[in-house]
Amino acid sequence: MKPRLIVSRQIPPAVAERIRAEFDCPWPEGRDMTADEVIAALTETKADALLLTSHLKFGADVIARLPANVKIAATCSVGFEHIDVPAAKARGLPVTNTPDVLTDCTADLTFLLILAACRRAHEYDAIMRAGWRQGYGLGEMLGLKVSGKRLGILGLGRIGQAVAQRARGFGMQVLYSNPRRLPPEQEQGATYFSEFHAMLPHCDVLSLHARSGVDTVNIMNAEAFALLPKGAVFVNAARGNLVDEEALLAALTSGHLFAAGLDVFHNEPAFDVRFAALPNTFLIPHMGSATVETRTAMGMRALDNIAAVLAGRPAIDPLWH
């Protein structure tokens, strides 16, 4: 008999195909469900496993209401702020995420933000959509050349390292700040700063790749922005709550920052619309992992975790030990 599965959100076709083959699931393509609907479906179908995404707030209250037949909950995301991991651990429920598989796509998107912010892509696109009729003088609408600039990275983990690798193709000098210095083979010539604030005055471009946590919330505050050189470019494809958005708006409005590229915001999707009123921002709706290849790989990795636990093996990407 196939194991029973509930999928609480729409998923890519290739993942649905595998679910059809390997699981007993009423909606293999996934269905957008509320927490109440998820609990009801898990109870009615006596499901063995739940595949969820970050849309489902998986707090202590929801975990407490899960029927006893649920043996694993796998989130199809690398972030797990939506899951109360201690509550899952207290209940003995394995919970897993999907690290690694979105490294390349997120690094690609980070570099898109860097290029788009430096080269004024929002303004250029707006010119075209308004029906460009006039050429520009040779001193007009000039952007910043990316190549040869200094790139500061906060958090040189997997994604940060992949961004650094791309930056080297542009002859950029890479600086980084991290809780600990990395060995040379991961550092690849990047310059280490133990103090984040000591790195900031040397960054022509700053990109955040830190986890969100008590020590990193609002790490980019007014003081940190002021430490960047005038005319610096700021990008964030990590987490919105790393940034004090009032301070970022002030730095963009005053001209201290040349531009910003943002994929994440404090409040999503109800982001601060004052960003959209600024010409020197490039704004996209949390698309770091939004490719067919990566979303499929994330779904497959979540299924791999579910299959492992249901077969009595340890989870591949457990969120608690």
Next chain:
Amino acid sequence: MPKPVLLVTRRLPPAIEERAARDYQARLNPEDAPRTGADILRLAQGADAILCCPAEKLDAATIGALPASIKVLGTFSVGYDHIDISAARMRSLPVVNTPDVLSVATAEIAMLLILAAARRAGEGERLVRAGKWTGWRPTQLIGTQVSGRRLGIFGMGRIGRELARMAGAFGMEVHYRNQNRLPAELEGGAIWHDDEDSFLAACEVLSLNAPGADSTRRWLNAERIGKLPAGAIVVNASRGTLVDDAALIDALREGQVAFAGLDVYDGEPRLNQGYLGLENVVLLPHLGSATRETRDAMGNLALDGIDAVLDGREPKNLVR
């Protein structure tokens, strides 16, 4: 001895206008008014040199009618398809351009177009700005992964080679088509195709980096688009004349080309209005070299070439 007279057809970056005014009796264009061939002939009377831009067409008739006092023609661009070079050669008028110095900035725009097109950044940007973002969905704005893909570069000159280097850092496998195979040290591991069909079949992403010329006019036509893998991505940061716009627009509507990114257009600043109705294109207004560092370097190189000719030296940036 009086300073030589230099006609500058358009407004230039401040540092370049300062240098022109220091070394020449410079006839500048502070209003940045467009100049026709007739304007140029009128303004060039008694001048020793002209510094023009790609927006001005210097055809055989205009060049033939230039006053005899003109000893050198400089263009603020690497491309010189707006200048009739054989007409210039007929009257022994040296032409200087600005190679090399804009290669990196232009390759950056090509890489930006690849990423923005593949990752649907234009759509994402417009969705957010229009206040239509209603939440993160696993199936929203799903694009195509860039890293690890095959990139085909049509025209492996300086800009193409810079792009190849950047794409290599994204783990892309680079294929190229060029008049001649490059020596190994310039090839940098890129794969040369003697055969056009095998090249087109390899292009999951196709970047046009060849100069505008009669031989490349409408090179990317319906037949060649049909030989690309289904769902290919096409970017153009070279010259708009390389593309048959109607064929590309059809392919974008039908999905044979999934996404396109364009910085240049046939007949710019006009463009085929069909592009404006499409969500799966990213459009930029020909600003491939638009960084302060690059524009200053271009202006200085053009003036270096003009200085050299007027001093009786051989300019290093002479168009041959």
